[in-house]
Amino acid sequence: MIQLRRLREETLRRVPEPWRRAPVEVRDLPPGLALLAASLVPSFHHYGTLLGRVPDRSFDALAVVAVALQTLPLAVRRRWPAACLALVCLGFALDQIRGYHTVAGTGLSLALLSAGCHLEWRRHTVGLVLSAAYVPMAYEVHRRGTDASVAEFVSFYLVLVLVWGIGTWLRSVRAAEADRRRRVAEESRAAERTRIARELHDVVTHHVTAMVVQAEAARYLTAAPDRLDETLTAVSDTGRRAITDLRHLLDLLNPDHSGGVRAPSVGRIRTLVEETRQAGQPVEFTEEGTPPESTGSAELVAYRVVQEALTNALKYAHGSRTSVDVRHGGREITVEVGTDGSGTDTASPGGSGRGLDGLRERVGVLGGDFSAGRRAGGGFHVRARIPAGKPS
Numbered sequence: 001m002i003q004l005r006r007l008r009e010e011t012l013r014r015v016p017e018p019w020r021r022a023p024v025e026v027r028d029l030p031p032g033l034a035l036l037a038a039s040l041v042p043s044f045h046h047y048g049t050l051l052g053r054v055p056d057r058s059f060d061a062l063a064v065v066a067v068a069l070q071t072l073p074l075a076v077r078r079r080w081p082a083a084c085l086a087l088v089c090l091g092f093a094l095d096q097i098r099g100y101h102t103v104a105g106t107g108l109s110l111a112l113l114s115a116g117c118h119l120e121w122r123r124h125t126v127g128l129v130l131s132a133a134y135v136p137m138a139y140e141v142h143r144r145g146t147d148a149s150v151a152e153f154v155s156f157y158l159v160l161v162l163v164w165g166i167g168t169w170l171r172s173v174r175a176a177e178a179d180r181r182r183r184v185a186e187e188s189r190a191a192e193r194t195r196i197a198r199e200l201h202d203v204v205t206h207h208v209t210a211m212v213v214q215a216e217a218a219r220y221l222t223a224a225p226d227r228l229d230e231t232l233t234a235v236s237d238t239g240r241r242a243i244t245d246l247r248h249l250l251d252l253l254n255p256d257h258s259g260g261v262r263a264p265s266v267g268r269i270r271t272l273v274e275e276t277r278q279a280g281q282p283v284e285f286t287e288e289g290t291p292p293e294s295t296g297s298a299e300l301v302a303y304r305v306v307q308e309a310l311t312n313a314l315k316y317a318h319g320s321r322t323s324v325d326v327r328h329g330g331r332e333i334t335v336e337v338g339t340d341g342s343g344t345d346t347a348s349p350g351g352s353g354r355g356l357d358g359l360r361e362r363v364g365v366l367g368g369d370f371s372a373g374r375r376a377g378g379g380f381h382v383r384a385r386i387p388a389g390k391p392s
Contacts, residue, residue, distance in 0.1 A: 025075045031110060032074035039067040039104040048095070049105035051156055052141035052148040057099040066094040070104035077114035082126055085115040089130060093137045097144065109163050116167020117174070127164065134160075198304075198358045209279075209314050269306050273324055276310045282321050283310070289328030291388075298388040301362045302326065302333045305370075308355045309337035309382040317379065332368070333388050338381040359384070 038044050046056045057063075069091025073084040088111040095102055119126060138153045273285045291299075306324055313322045317339040327334040356372050363370040368386040375381050 024078050028077055029075040032071040032107065035074075035104045035107055036067060036071040039071070039102040040064075044103055046101045048101045048103040049092075049108075050101050051096050052138070052145035052153070054096060054099040054101075054141055054145045056101060059100065062094065062098060063100045063102070066091045066098065066100055067102050067104045070095065070102070070107040074107055074110055074114075077111055078118045081111075081115040081118045085111045085126070085130070089133065096141050097137070099144070108160075112160060112163045113167040113170075116164045117170045118167075123168070131157075198362070209311050269303060269324070269326060272303070272307055272310065276314065276322075279314055281310070281314055281318065284321070284323045285326075286324070287326045287328075291328050291333075297366060298333050298386045301359075301366060301368075301386050302335050302384070304362065305335045305359055305382065305384045305386075306337055308359055311355070312380065313337070313339050320379065329388075331388055333386045334384070335386070336381070336383045338375065339379040340375075340377075356382075 039048070045059060069087050071091075073087040077084040088107050092105055092108045094100075095105055115126065116123070134157060138157075142148050142150075142153065269287075270285065273283050276283050306326075310322065310324070313320070321340045323336075323338050325334075325336040360370045360372075363384050363386055366387050368384060370384045372382045373380070
């Protein structure tokens with residue numbers, strides 16, 4: 001099935017674009033015209049299918065009708081397969097009973113193949129009707145022929161059944177391919193929705209949490225105008241960053257958007273740490289090693305790990321000492337974020353678990369390791385080892 005699909009795609013790439021855009025009747029007409037032309041060439045007379053050994057008859061007006069019926073309907077073999085097959089069978093019967101034996105008889109195989117492949121309704125009924133119609137035709141050909149055995153007619157019928165079966169098999173292959181593409185499209189849409197949902201969770205949760213913490217702190221700074229102004233400025237800056245990130249995510253939902261996902265660099269973790277410090281969280285940041293030239297999706301995942309961990313620290317361990325450690329190896333990035341649990345709220349920072357579960361899945365997709373849990377002496381610790389250098 002895969003080889004057939006590749007062959008078809010390769011063939012389509014070689015076909016000129018105007019021809020591919022032409023109506024299906026125009027694209028299906030050439031085989032019929034070729035058989036029509038060959039059948040009218042005198043040197044090709046009586047070189048077609050010989051069923052029942054009916055004596056050859058010279059061409060006349062009915063011969064032209066038989067040829068036309070067996071060739072011209074092939075132009076609609078995909079649009080109206082049942083009508084095409086009926087007309088071709090009528091022409092074939094006339095061809096055999098009259099003894100013309102034209103090469104146009106090949107059109108019967110094409111019509112059968114197309115009907116088996118493209119007939120959408122009552123295929124079994126059509127097959128039974130054609131089988132029933134074959135009996136009187138075979139009888140008439142046998143009556144007019146000479147030394148024709150029943151086995152010859154049965155063999156020819158089995159060949160027709162085989163061609164019909166090949167058409168139905170091609171139909172099943174086409175249906176399976178359409179189903180596969182539908183599933184791929186659905187999985188792609190689901191993956192895209194999941195990715196955007198994660199990005200929204202990471203962006204909205206972090207920025208809004210920082211704004212809430214900063215706003216809560218501002219309530220107690222009315223006696224210190226300078227610090228109050230500084231805190232309100234931090235709230236405004238955080239809100240602007242949230243709007244910018246949300247606008248970018250919403251752009252991704254626009255069908256006309258051609259840009260990819262903007263991956264925050266590991267260097268932006270410093271900015272993230274500063275934002276968290278402005279929200280009143282004491283954060284110690286250390287960075288070791290040199291980032292590799294190509295980190296692929298590792299940069300984004302490392303950034304999101306720190307972002308989620310700092311968001312949880314603000315929510316569940318506000319005011320407690322927090323450490324962020326980023327280490328660059330030759331082929332990986334290791335991120336560790338921990339709190340000492342001495343803040344105003346030492347509840348478990350798992351929340352609904354959606355953020356941590358999403359990070360665990362992201363790190364796992366890249367082949368890394370992720371762990372998150374409470375420390376023995378209190379607080380919380382998050383660690384991620386993220387392989388770098390893979391394409392995003």
